Amino acid sequence: IVTSIISTMETQVSNGPSGTSLPNGPVISTNGATDDSKTNLIVNYLPQNMTQEEFKSLFGSIGEIESCKLVRDKITGQSLGYGFVNYVDPNDADKAINTLNGLKLQTKTIKVSYARPSSASIRDANLYVSGLPKTMSQKDMEQLFSQYGRIITSRILVDQVTGISRGVGFIRFDKRNEAEEAIKGLNGQKPLGAAEPITVKFANNPSQKTGQALLTQLYQTAARRYTGPLHHQTQRFRFSPITIDSMTSLAGVNLTGPTGAGWCIFVYNLSPEADESVLWQLFGPFGAVTNVKVIRDFTTNKCKGFGFVTMTNYDEAAMAIASLNGYRLGDRVLQVSFKTSKQHKA
Structure with missing residues (x-):
């Protein structure tokens, strides 16, 4: 599934400006990464039938890889839909994010970002948003929330049959304090096109x-x-x-x-x-x-x-x-x- 993609990637890698990304994926810069994590990437939303070889081939088209791993269930061997890539050169890791983040593979849109070390400041930064105007796109929602911090992922839920927005979305910020500011600034407010105030709150994981x-x-x-x-x-x-x-x-x-x-x-x-x-x-x-x-x-x-x-x-x-x-x-x-x-x- 990656052969044709890699050929298009070669043009983008050689000619694409730094800091650009494909549609449906936010640009992830190196500003938020520590020195230890500038070569290590996490890749989410991979097709379940993607093989280790295809995974390595896709990201190897960007630059030299030190290691990569497609995570699988220990018992069934089935892909869990995510993996890790560690580049030799930090510039290649940055290029992989700017080039491959938001890439559509089959029915999936992959998410490529730095595999950040866990800390209290970056956990639980996922927000649940309801009451959004049905006409609001994912890009519109990102623009609304981006004033409060760096957005890692965003998603608007749509009806599986009609493709029309359900008025519900999720925003994951880089840090929890950014998510807290977004709640303070937007919860109960009426963005452009909204008939009623929106609700913004944490999509809390179990403790x-x-x-x-x-x-x-x-x-x-x-x-x-x-x-x-x-x-x-x-x-x-x-x-x-x-x-x-x-x-x-x-x-x-x-x-x-x-x-x-x-x-x-x-x-x-x-x-x-x-x-x-x-x-x-x-x-x-x-x-x-x-x-x-x-x-x-x-x-x-x-x-x-x-x-x-x-x-x-x-x-x-x-x-x-x-x-x-x-x-x-x-x-x-x-x-x-x-x-x-x-x-x-x-």
């Missing part, structure tokens, strides 16, 4: 404490066979959980729009020990959860690595996806998305 509690429960219940409804969960959420035994199959749910059951979410890369209580606790804080289902092996009764969650409200479901997709639970990175007809059937 470390919550994650540890989930892991504790996960391994405490690893040997316990799940046989009935989660009665102990009913007081924690606005909607009482439906018993797993009485749940209808989610296989026929068309998730391009709301159904009688709500919005169905596909959760991939769960551990074999995962049970329904893990999904309730992960998704419950984001809103109304009506049912959950972990898909099990008939022989071992172990989780087959994926499950489904149904939420009644689209905005809450979208916020849960944005916050939990890529969330690390134990030694696994979850993949969370709206269920489509092509995904595993329940």
Whole structure:
């Protein structure tokens, strides 16, 4: 999938001005990178069928690579949709960002940025925005928010059938304090074209404490066979959980729009020990959860690595996806998305 792309890249690499980027991707400069991280890049939103060789070939067309790794599930071997590239020359890393960030590969638009070391100042800088004018583009949203700091990623959710904006978006800033300033400056304001004030708030990931509690429960219940409804969960959420035994199959749910059951979410890369209580606790804080289902092996009764969650409200479901997709639970990175007809059937 990269042969034709590389030929076009050669022209851009040799002739393209420094600091430019392809459409749909913000320009990432070296200003925010430390000396230690100016050669190491993280690449997100890669096609799942992209191979290690194709990944290396694409980024090797920019300059000499010291190392690169396409991250895969340790058990299934399936690509997790992201990887790392470490260049020998920092200038090549900068050129790779300016040239390849925003590149469309199949149905994906890849995101190329510096693999920054984790610190408190850059964590939890992802914002959830609702009430946006339906006519507002991703570029318009970036322009609105860019006055508060450097934007790492942005996204506007659109209807899968019509392609029309749902008025909901996500903005990830370089630093948390920039996100805080954006909330102060824009929450409750009416941007150009908006009929009502917009809502801007943190798309909070589960806290470390919550994650540890989930892991504790996960391994405490690893040997316990799940046989009935989660009665102990009913007081924690606005909607009482439906018993797993009485749940209808989610296989026929068309998730391009709301159904009688709500919005169905596909959760991939769960551990074999995962049970329904893990999904309730992960998704419950984001809103109304009506049912959950972990898909099990008939022989071992172990989780087959994926499950489904149904939420009644689209905005809450979208916020849960944005916050939990890529969330690390134990030694696994979850993949969370709206269920489509092509995904595993329940």
